[in-house]
Amino acid sequence: MTVYDTCAGEITTTVSPSFEQAYPPAPNLLDNRISGKGNDSCHFPNAQRTTESRFLTAIRKCTLTVLLVASALGVTALLQRELPYPFLFLFFAAVMTSAWFGGRTAGLLAVLLSTLAVDYFFVPPFYSFRISATEVTYFLVFVVCAVVASWVSSSKRKSEEALKQIRNQLELRVAERTAELQISNTELRRSEHQLRLLTEVMPQQIWSARPNGSVDYCNQRLLEYVARTMDQMHGNRLMETVHPEGRDSFGQAWQSALSSGMPLEGEWRVRGAGGHYRWFFIRAVPLRDAHGTTLRWYGTNTDIDDHKNAEQALARTQSELAHLSRVLTMGELAASIAHEVNQPLTAVVTYGGACMEWLSSNPPNVEQAKHAVGRIIKDGSRAGAVLHRIRAMFKKETPAKEWLDINEVIHELAAFLRDKFTAHHIVWRTDLAPSLPKVKGDRIQLQQVVLNLVMNSIDALERATSGPKELAISSRKETETGIVVRIEDSGVGLSPDIAAEIFNPFFTTKAQGIGMGLSISRSIVEAHHGRLWVTPRPRGGAIFQFSIPSAHA
Amino acid sequence: MSAPSSMVFIIDDDASVRDAIHTLLSSIGLLSEVFESAEEFLHARRPSVPSCLVLDIRLPGVNGLDFQDELEQAGVRIPIIFMTAHGDIPMALRAMKGGAVEFLTKPFQKQQLMAAIHQALDSDCVVREREKELSSLRSRFETLTRREREVLNLVVNGLLNKQIAAQLGVSEVTVKAHRSQAMQRMQAGSLAELVRMTEKLKSLPQRHIY
Numbered sequence: 001m002t003v004y005d006t007c008a009g010e011i012t013t014t015v016s017p018s019f020e021q022a023y024p025p026a027p028n029l030l031d032n033r034i035s036g037k038g039n040d041s042c043h044f045p046n047a048q049r050t051t052e053s054r055f056l057t058a059i060r061k062c063t064l065t066v067l068l069v070a071s072a073l074g075v076t077a078l079l080q081r082e083l084p085y086p087f088l089f090l091f092f093a094a095v096m097t098s099a100w101f102g103g104r105t106a107g108l109l110a111v112l113l114s115t116l117a118v119d120y121f122f123v124p125p126f127y128s129f130r131i132s133a134t135e136v137t138y139f140l141v142f143v144v145c146a147v148v149a150s151w152v153s154s155s156k157r158k159s160e161e162a163l164k165q166i167r168n169q170l171e172l173r174v175a176e177r178t179a180e181l182q183i184s185n186t187e188l189r190r191s192e193h194q195l196r197l198l199t200e201v202m203p204q205q206i207w208s209a210r211p212n213g214s215v216d217y218c219n220q221r222l223l224e225y226v227a228r229t230m231d232q233m234h235g236n237r238l239m240e241t242v243h244p245e246g247r248d249s250f251g252q253a254w255q256s257a258l259s260s261g262m263p264l265e266g267e268w269r270v271r272g273a274g275g276h277y278r279w280f281f282i283r284a285v286p287l288r289d290a291h292g293t294t295l296r297w298y299g300t301n302t303d304i305d306d307h308k309n310a311e312q313a314l315a316r317t318q319s320e321l322a323h324l325s326r327v328l329t330m331g332e333l334a335a336s337i338a339h340e341v342n343q344p345l346t347a348v349v350t351y352g353g354a355c356m357e358w359l360s361s362n363p364p365n366v367e368q369a370k371h372a373v374g375r376i377i378k379d380g381s382r383a384g385a386v387l388h389r390i391r392a393m394f395k396k397e398t399p400a401k402e403w404l405d406i407n408e409v410i411h412e413l414a415a416f417l418r419d420k421f422t423a424h425h426i427v428w429r430t431d432l433a434p435s436l437p438k439v440k441g442d443r444i445q446l447q448q449v450v451l452n453l454v455m456n457s458i459d460a461l462e463r464a465t466s467g468p469k470e471l472a473i474s475s476r477k478e479t480e481t482g483i484v485v486r487i488e489d490s491g492v493g494l495s496p497d498i499a500a501e502i503f504n505p506f507f508t509t510k511a512q513g514i515g516m517g518l519s520i521s522r523s524i525v526e527a528h529h530g531r532l533w534v535t536p537r538p539r540g541g542a543i544f545q546f547s548i549p550s551a552h553a
Numbered sequence: 554m555s556a557p558s559s560m561v562f563i564i565d566d567d568a569s570v571r572d573a574i575h576t577l578l579s580s581i582g583l584l585s586e587v588f589e590s591a592e593e594f595l596h597a598r599r600p601s602v603p604s605c606l607v608l609d610i611r612l613p614g615v616n617g618l619d620f621q622d623e624l625e626q627a628g629v630r631i632p633i634i635f636m637t638a639h640g641d642i643p644m645a646l647r648a649m650k651g652g653a654v655e656f657l658t659k660p661f662q663k664q665q666l667m668a669a670i671h672q673a674l675d676s677d678c679v680v681r682e683r684e685k686e687l688s689s690l691r692s693r694f695e696t697l698t699r700r701e702r703e704v705l706n707l708v709v710n711g712l713l714n715k716q717i718a719a720q721l722g723v724s725e726v727t728v729k730a731h732r733s734q735a736m737q738r739m740q741a742g743s744l745a746e747l748v749r750m751t752e753k754l755k756s757l758p759q760r761h762i763y
Contacts, residue, residue, distance in 0.1 A: 353663030
């Protein structure tokens with residue numbers, strides 16, 4: 001009935017036509033009943049036609065009555081030759097029949113006609129409407145009997161009609177109820193079927209478990225993906241399908257969900273039929289009763305492998321781009337870096353020379369020599385630290401987040417920038433707020449952001465023709481967003497249209513820029529759940545600021 | 554404490570470097586004084602002994618090469634040894650044209666620095682000797698009367714007493730008296746010596762002579 005594709009995500013489902021045969025659409029019984037309900041004249045929409053129809057019916061009833069009375073008259077006339085007295089019972093029959101079929105009016109018409117006929121033909125004197133005195137009683141009895149017969153017959157007919165109508169109504173009700181029941185039964189079966197179909201064919205693997213965590217149901221899609229039967233999935237065996245590296249974390253998460261009653265959520269790799277693993281988003285929620293007791297757990301495994309791969313590829317590309325941009329920026333700072341390394345090396349070499357002199361003198365001045373060696377160690381370490389920082393900036397590593405002090409990050413950068421500021425005659429200062437909350441981030445990437453912003457400011461200062469060249473780097477605590485780093489310059493500033501575009505990739509106002517620095521900076525800040533923005537500086541220049549939330553893990 | 558025989562001034566914004574040079578110099582018995590900026594150096598009192606300046610090219614506020622020009626314009630004559638972490642040829646050319654003794658690239662060897670410092674101190678010593686001699690000559694020259702200076706000028710131009718007397722319209726005896734008085738005041742032993750002295754004086758700005 002249903003065909004599953006083993007590769008989750010692409011579903012091919014074929015529903016056989018047998019369903020439509022098994023559950024045909026409910027016939028519209030109600031409508032049929034309603035339309036068949038009345039065949040009388042009231043169904044004519046036109047009032048004139050109704051009047052005509054009534055008139056015709058009356059004619060028909062009169063004709064029937066006349067014919068019946070005439071027949072009774074004929075037959076009685078024939079029978080009179082054979083019988084000693086007139087046989088008037090046939091007139092009663094005519095009256096009763098007329099009343100039965102024609103109603104009360106027709107009955108009375110029959111009584112009238114019969115009375116006239118009997119008076120004229122059968123009550124002496126014959127062939128006259130006069131009645132002899134002796135026959136009055138007989139004639140009156142006949143008339144009364146005829147009237148009673150007519151009344152009885154029409155009443156009987158009426159009650160029978162009423163009965164019939166009630167019965168019909170009852171039948172109609174029953175039919176209606178039956179039809180309704182049939183419809184809801186079909187609907188129920190249909191929705192049940194669709195629900196089952198949904199559970200089986202939806203692009204998600206579904207399972208359920210008892211409150212103790214023991215799995216008792218897996219949908220077909222899940223079973224087919226892990227290539228197991230339901231028996232092989234009972235109890236705690238769902239865990240066996242999780243990648244060994246993630247099995248412990250899955251087990252812990254599941255146990256903690258079971259004990260706390262909070263939903264289970266996470267990304268794990270699950271082993272497929274061919275032994276390959278794919279990333280799944282596994283989620284399970286508890287179903288509780290009115291008292292909050294967990295009745296069952298319902299879980300879904302959603303295939304996010306492609307998404308995960310794309311995400312990783314994107315992160316890789318972004319990281320490579322960031323690295324490339326970093327290397328380019330560091331290239332611009334080569335002279336500054338050379339200076340920063342050469343300074344401690346110069347001190348080392350010079351102290352070395354002094355040390356030689358102290359030791360060569362007679363007697364050797366060991367104290368002074370020791371002092372010089374101490375300084376050699378200090379400055380050697382300083383050069384090493386600078387080189388270490390430079391190497392870190394050139395390294396191509398996937399970003400790794402750690403808890404760090406943003407002031408330290410800014411401070412370490414000074415090594416690359418000090419000489420650059422001196423060379424460009426820039427008056428710079430740092431104003432770092434003490435005891436800032438630590439933020440979780442990648443040290444190198446955050447340094448890159450500050451570096452890019454500072455390089456941008458240096459460029460803006462270079463293009464400014466007048467006024468002092470000032471640059472300030474500051475950090476502050478912000479209750480809502482964590483920490484904010486601010487880079488302020490007295491450079492050329494930004495026009496509103498440039499400000500709108502400045503964070504776009506490949507946008508640059510520099511002759512030799514590739515326009516990636518600020519764009520990369522923004523993506524780095526956003527990857528840290530922060531924000532990067534620019535505002536004009538009141539006294540000319542620009543203020544770039546970025547925030548990093550401190551509470552975000 | 555007696556007056557120092559020489560003094561080395563060091564200007565570098567990096568404390569490690571200036572202290573290292575200071576230590577090195579003191580290890581070989583040379584006195585030195587360190588400054589963080591050019592400004593600080595300008596405001597310091599400098600002893601009048603043979604001295605030189607070890608100057609970093611990249612300084613906060615002012616470029617070392619510009620500072621060299623500033624000193625020149627201010628009439629502060631001191632031999633300069635430049636240091637830089639990333640020098641280039643145009644920089645070195647400018648420094649040397651401006652009269653620098655040496656242009657050292659950091660990190661440099663002790664010998665390079667010492668040779669440069671010795672050369673600078675020696676040249677400053679010579680300059681100072683010459684200046685001292687000149688100033689003594691000048692003060693001696695300034696003791697001469699106007700007539701004596703006139704006679705002296707004509708004597709060193711090779712004129713005879715008779716010719717001088719004729720030119721100045723005085724007697725030959727008067728010329729002789731002026732001449733011997735001038736020789737005595739200038740402390741010149743011979744005519745040749747007097748000529749050399751006048752040549753040296755001529756190298757000074759003219760206003761000192763007339």
